[in-house]
Amino acid sequence: GNSVTQMEGPVTLSEEAFLTINCTYTATGYPSLFWYVQYPGEGLQLLLKATKADDKGSNKGFEATYRKETTSFHLEKGSVQVSDSAVYFCALSATSSNYQLIWGAGTKLIIKP
């Protein structure tokens, strides 16, 4: 079946550090891939997405590239800020049911000043 695996958190970094949060997936066909973010006390928000292989999603300085050969969609940011502290979720939408999102467990990111 379809599944998403994320690196376990929490991930603790200093401000201006480079961030990578790993995400790999298992899916049949050609899923769409997403990163959602949940800031403290707020609802889930779409951060970025990619709908086909080699696509790069980007937003707010974050990037992720859809790598079909490695079935990965790792989230990266070159210089994190305290305001990036949140929980990040990787998700996929399978082609067989494009409405149902399959979620990773989430990775809590803590940025220290």
Add this chain to the structure above:
Amino acid sequence: GAGVSQSPSNKVTEKGKDVELRCDPISGHTALYWYRQSLGQGLEFLIYFQGNSAPDKSGLPSDRFSAERTGGSVSTLTIQRTQQEDSAVYLCASSLGLAGLVDEQYFGPGTRLTVT
């Protein structure tokens, strides 16, 4: 414009009681989704509505869970005879409902349910 709203934001109930959770989607969104988020885990899909019909109820954990949607808008998730394992944050999302396309889901703030 207004986003997805959910009520109540917090609900504490005794084991065995019934609860109703409400979701108001974004106006004009035909698709509506319910998810459950347990502590330290990802989101678990519960049910999906397109308009007032629910073509996929496969995620409902048991027959104690039911959901309805009226007027293509408000949805209610009902849990009967609540159990402690039902304690979680229940999230609602809505989307435009565009068939065949990647359809961005917009999430509400959730209802935190605690069963004592």
